[in-house]
Amino acid sequence: MFTIQSLFQESWQLFKAKYGLLLGAAATVAGIEVASEIVYTVMTVLVPFYETPDEIYGLGDIFSFLSNFLITPVLQLGVLYVAVQAYRKQDVSVSSVFAGFSQYGRIVAVTILLALAGILALVLLALISFTPTLLISSEELGLIAAVLLLLPGLLVLSILFTRLAYAVVFICFETRCSVIECFGESWRRTRDVYWTIIGANILIGLIALASILAFLLPFFFFWVPFATAFYGVVVAKLMEDQSSSDKMAGTLELPENPAFRGPNNG
Numbered sequence: 001m002f003t004i005q006s007l008f009q010e011s012w013q014l015f016k017a018k019y020g021l022l023l024g025a026a027a028t029v030a031g032i033e034v035a036s037e038i039v040y041t042v043m044t045v046l047v048p049f050y051e052t053p054d055e056i057y058g059l060g061d062i063f064s065f066l067s068n069f070l071i072t073p074v075l076q077l078g079v080l081y082v083a084v085q086a087y088r089k090q091d092v093s094v095s096s097v098f099a100g101f102s103q104y105g106r107i108v109a110v111t112i113l114l115a116l117a118g119i120l121a122l123v124l125l126a127l128i129s130f131t132p133t134l135l136i137s138s139e140e141l142g143l144i145a146a147v148l149l150l151l152p153g154l155l156v157l158s159i160l161f162t163r164l165a166y167a168v169v170f171i172c173f174e175t176r177c178s179v180i181e182c183f184g185e186s187w188r189r190t191r192d193v194y195w196t197i198i199g200a201n202i203l204i205g206l207i208a209l210a211s212i213l214a215f216l217l218p219f220f221f222f223w224v225p226f227a228t229a230f231y232g233v234v235v236a237k238l239m240e241d242q243s244s245s246d247k248m249a250g251t252l253e254l255p256e257n258p259a260f261r262g263p264n265n266g
Contacts, residue, residue, distance in 0.1 A: 001192060002237055004200045010087075011230040018086045022225035024094040025082040029075045030224075036071070040064040073111040074100040077169055083232020084170070084239075103173045110172045110179050114165050121160075125153045162197055163190045167238045174239065189238045197234060204230055 015022065044060030051057070078097035085092035100107055129150040133142035168186040171177060177185055190197060204227055211219035 002196065004196055004203065007196070007200050007230065007233055007237075008203070010233045011226065014083070014087050014229040014233060015226045018083075018229070019225055021086055021092070021094065022083060022228045023221065025079045025097050026224045026228050028094055028097050029079055032075060033072065036067060037064070040067075069111055069115065070108055073169065074104060074107050077107055077173055079228055080170060080231055080235060081173070083228045084236045087229075087232050087236045100173060106172045106179055107169060110169055110182060113179065113183075114168070117164075118161070121157055125150070125157060129153055158198055159194060162194045162201075163187050166190055166194075166197060167235055170235050170239070193238075200230070200234070 040060035040063050042060065043063060044056055044058035047059035048056050049058050049061075075097060077100035081099045082092050082094070082096050085096065129146045132145035132149070133139070136142040136145060164183050164186055166186060167189055168182050171185045171189070172179060172182040175182070175185070208219065208223050208227070211223040
């Protein structure tokens with residue numbers, strides 16, 4: 001178990017101790033993504049499919065869309081892995097941002113499932129929330145009813161996705177659970193702390209907003225490494241807490257990722 005206060009305290013300690021590593025990992029992935037966008041833009045200009053007065057759509061757009069499922073999630077997992085291993089005091093370097101490619105197929109599979117689940121959930125929420133606008137003759141009353149349905153619907157979705165998805169990619173990376181079993185593991189690991197995670201994420205979002213409003217430099221040089229430390233601490237604790245309870249109960253003990261050796265896959 002952990003609290004919002006303890007998460008931020010430990011995140012701050014990790015941020016101070018491993019600032020260069022965290023910033024380097026995030027900057028490496030950001031640099032790759034910027035370079036990729038430049039390549040995609042050039043490809044779109046060279047091989048256009050459809051043009052409007054304001055936009056050009058071409059081959060680069062297709063590759064950009066595919067990279068959001070095939071490349072970006074693996075690199076983001078790598079940044080998280082760097083933070084988790086740093087929190088565990090394991091040997092890790094900036095090059096470890098590519099560690100996710102050792103479980104490439106599993107990470108892509110769970111990412112696609114998450115995307116499909118998210119799209120389905122949003123479509124259902126939109127249908128449920130805005131149906132009153134079609135059934136109620138008064139436009140104002142219909143909008144009020146839609147908002148009253150939308151707000152609790154968003155809260156329910158936040159809870160469900162926090163429990164199902166918050167740690168699922170890292171679980172898929174670090175254990176031999178099947179892709180489907182990873183969702184069940186995420187649900188169990190977040191059982192007692194999902195409100196804490198939601199509250200802490202709201203604070204992280206407010207810090208991000210303040211950093212952006214202040215200027216982009218605080219956002220990149222402070223918030224990005226601090227948020228990396230924060231997510232690393234949360235995920236490491238979720239993995240640690242479940243492992244401890246499993247061992248004490250004598251039940252499920254998840255095997256380590258075969259791509260890494262030693263305790264905690266370090």
